[in-house]
Amino acid sequence: GENVEQHPSTLSVQEGDSAVIKCTYSDSASNYFPWYKQELGKRPQLIIDIRSNVGEKKDQRIAVTLNKTAKHFSLHITETQPEDSAVYFCAASRGGNTGFQKLVFGTGTRLLVSP
Amino acid sequence: DVKVTQSSRYLVKRTGEKVFLECVQDMDHENMFWYRQDPGLGLRLIYFSYDVKMKEKGDIPEGYSVSREKKERFSLILESASTNQTSMYLCASNRASGRDNEQFFGPGTRLTVL
Numbered sequence: 182g183e184n185v186e187q188h189p190s191t192l193s194v195q196e197g198d199s200a201v202i203k204c205t206y207s208d209s210a211s212n213y214f215p216w217y218k219q220e221l222g223k224r225p226q227l228i229i230d231i232r233s234n235v236g237e238k239k240d241q242r243i244a245v246t247l248n249k250t251a252k253h254f255s256l257h258i259t260e261t262q263p264e265d266s267a268v269y270f271c272a273a274s275r276g277g278n279t280g281f282q283k284l285v286f287g288t289g290t291r292l293l294v295s296p
Numbered sequence: 297d298v299k300v301t302q303s304s305r306y307l308v309k310r311t312g313e314k315v316f317l318e319c320v321q322d323m324d325h326e327n328m329f330w331y332r333q334d335p336g337l338g339l340r341l342i343y344f345s346y347d348v349k350m351k352e353k354g355d356i357p358e359g360y361s362v363s364r365e366k367k368e369r370f371s372l373i374l375e376s377a378s379t380n381q382t383s384m385y386l387c388a389s390n391r392a393s394g395r396d397n398e399q400f401f402g403p404g405t406r407l408t409v410l
Contacts, residue, residue, distance in 0.1 A: 182355070187338075190336070213397060215397070215398070215399075223403075224300075224386070224401040224402060224403050224404060225339070225386070225401050226401070227398045227399070230397070230398075270338060270339060274397075282397055283341060283344065283354070284341070284399065285341075285355075286331075286338040286339040286340070287338055288336060288337060288338040289336075289338050
């Protein structure tokens with residue numbers, strides 16, 4: 182089955198710096214890669230996702246890149262702000278366009294942005 | 297606005313008790329999921345359901361069962377709770393069709409088994 186590894190487990194940056202979180206996956210058939218953000222005491226929420234037919238996707242200060250050959254994908258946050266402090270989870274699935282997918286999550290990265 | 301609710305935020309049970317965790321979604325989603333979240337292990341899938349009365353095992357189904365009698369409700373059952381089932385349990389749901397794959401999570405139930 183699919184296995185997703187996520188690094189680093191913790192990341193501390195200064196406000197305004199960039200943060201990068203990396204994930205690798207094992208199943209070459211995986212084609213959907215979402216990122217979820219979980220603030221302290223809150224539920225996980227989707228912040229960005231990418232499908233295997235594109236290599237990069239941006240949404241304001243966040244971007245995700247995908248390297249299918251190497252089977253890894255990364256989350257990039259620029260101009261970090263204290264409200265970016267949270268746990269970030271990557272995930273992978275091979276669900277296709279039916280919408281049904283079994284997500285396999287990484288172990289999470291705790292990002293701390295210091296003012 | 298999608299809403300996924302769980303029956304309890306905190307629950308304390310004793311070893312050997314039968315425990316029911318309930319999840320309700322109000323967006324007519326076909327798919328529903330139960331995860332447990334443990335520090336350093338991320339979210340691990342226990343069971344999922346893609347239709348009423350249909351269920352599939354996830355990655356860690358041992359010690360758990362599920363029930364989906366109505367589309368909006370998905371229950372997780374611990375037949376005989378054990379201390380190693382102390383965890384945060386998260387329910388999620390999403391649509392079965394189209395390109396909107398986002399899973400919407402409930403607030404979680406923190407279960408402690410003594």
